[in-house]
Amino acid sequence: MTDAEVPRQLNTFALWREVDDTRIRTRLGGVFYLLAWLLTWVFSAAPGELIISGVLGCALFGALLAARLLHRPDEVDDPVQLQRWLDRHWGLILLTALCWGQAHALAIYSDAYNDSEIIATLATVAFSTAMTFNFAMRRGRALLALALLYLPGLAVMALNWQQQHTTLITLACYLGYLVLVLGRNHREYRATLDLELKLLEQQSQLDLLSRTDSLTQLGNRYQFNNLFPSLVANAVRRGEPLSLVLMDIDFFKKVNDEHGHAGGDACLSAFAERMRRVFRRDADALLRLGGEEFGVLLPGTTLAQAWDLAEHFRQELETEGLLLAGQRLALTTSLGVGCFDKRQDSDADAFFRRVDSALYRAKREGRNRLVAADH
Template sequence: MSEDTSPVHAPRLAREVADTRQRLVTGGLFYLLGWVVVAAPSDVAQSHAVAGALVGLAFLLLAVLRFWPRPPAEDAPADKLQAWLDTRWWVVLATAALWGGVLSWTLLDPHMAPGRTAALLCTIAFATAFAHNYSLRLGRAALGIGLIYAPAPILMPYTGESLSVVVTLGVYTVYLGLVMVRSYREYQGQLDLYDRVRSQRDEFETLSRVDPLTGLANRRYFSGAMDHLLAGCRMHQQPLAMLVMDLDHFKYVNDEFGHDAGDVCLARFADRMREVFTAPGVHLARLGGEEFGVLLPGLDVRAAAEAAERMRASLELHPLQLREGPLSITVSIGVASLAPGSSAEGTDLYRAADRAMYQAKTDGRNRVRIDLGTA
């Protein structure tokens, strides 16, 4: 039962696992009940007591196997989800085959003849339920229905049943086929809709935390990360540093080269940030316009100022590459850090770094300034 198990299908498979699990809950015991109803009027207890008991036990075992093992977690790898589905299908198909055997038995063995009508009615009910509930996979559903139902139209012409019953069963087979295909299509439609809703949800989720122009975190996400990092740094008795960086005379880039070139400049600046700030735990964000933020957990104000100076110097030495050519642009950077024992909050850290950045602007731009108010 090999299927496509590429990771991209994992959420779709997880959904199928959940739906299959839901359908498995009922069903198994109905086959057992069906067997009791078929066996009761026949003299199986006298003629084939052991075989009859084994069939009952087999239905019971298959009913139990529907509940065990439990499905893997929703976010499990696709191959695990697929393996669980495959084993559940074996159980369902084995149940169908066993029922097909029961029906054949009632048709072929005169001892079982009194249970034949009940077997036939159960067969129609089970095949119909199968067509409605198990058309998650077309081929497997067709096989299951065939196993349950095929003995009836195949064997009945040889058991003295009237032609009208045989023809009716044949016509019903066509109906089952149509129901199965329709259920399959409806289910695939549901899965497609589920995929679309999920990818839109992922897109919205990404948009809610990422700045689309630069791919950096946005201000909202950055604030949340700051609270989180601050709690972590306090727990581990570490400082937390922040840089606020503002491009100098950025308006000139827009005015001179156009807004699109300004956008590319912002994106290239973000790339440069990624190149320069590579320490683990660093958070980069676009705070708005041409203002950017960096959170540096574990760095005191001096170490953070050194990191800021690396960024400033990098920009000064290596101009950003725009389509129009290299662009020499500079950045003013404000630095602040919260000491491990400080009771100041994230907003205080932000304000201090922002103050330092404005000081850098006032002092002539293209420089790093420190605010020691929170250090």
């Protein structure tokens, strides 16, 4: 999986990481359960006489192996789907542990498996150790899996205390050790995950800073250059409209001359805030393209709808101006608006040039006006 496919939301990333770790660590587990049962059956005293239980056991563990391998996560960025996959896959892990616990108990209980009882016991130790070190991400579920692996066999050994008490005590002590190690491994896994989340958060903050204009908190030119082509491609693919509004603050140099650069910065910030009041849909992308030039990307918006929003912005700014240091600053803006048209726009750059030409016509024709791009 590439970095681009890794979810960036922190809560989704934590689930995705657990899903990915679980998926990787469970691949070979089913193979060894099947192999352990096959060895337990083949090296029993009379495998031919145990053909029914032997074949049924192989079929059961083979089916569990196939279920593990075929159960793959689909949506990496949907926390509901990720949690559902985890719950279902842990169901397979716990079912496998339950089945092996019963197989171990059968090998201890039945005299027919006396010769291979040690194989089943060693396999139980191996499986429980693997569970402790590989699946510590969910401590409660791992503890349940350990109980399902161990307790059936220990219960049968307890029934035959005289002959099995040494093995029973040894396995019980080792189980206690595994429980302690599981707690430590769980803490280490959570600490590692927390560190990954902190790094992801820092990376997201740096990415946001690189895409955000520090003065206005709008998207910057870098974000526009990355977002604009993808929105155009998406509009073409879905057959949906995509509109673009470009705007320049009229005579901004005069603002800087009269109010200083601090006043000019305050004007730009207030202008950006006014943009947020008018272009306030979640899908709208508001950007400062440089200097006093701004832009708005409007997915799913027709030319008529974009025109109405842009004209409303122009009229409101002309009527109300901006509040600067407690005083009203008269201000106007020139705007160009257009909607992507694949008959005229060969790509995103052609679309931008068409709207940019409309903006410059608005400035040439006297400013404080909105001009639509040529059709």
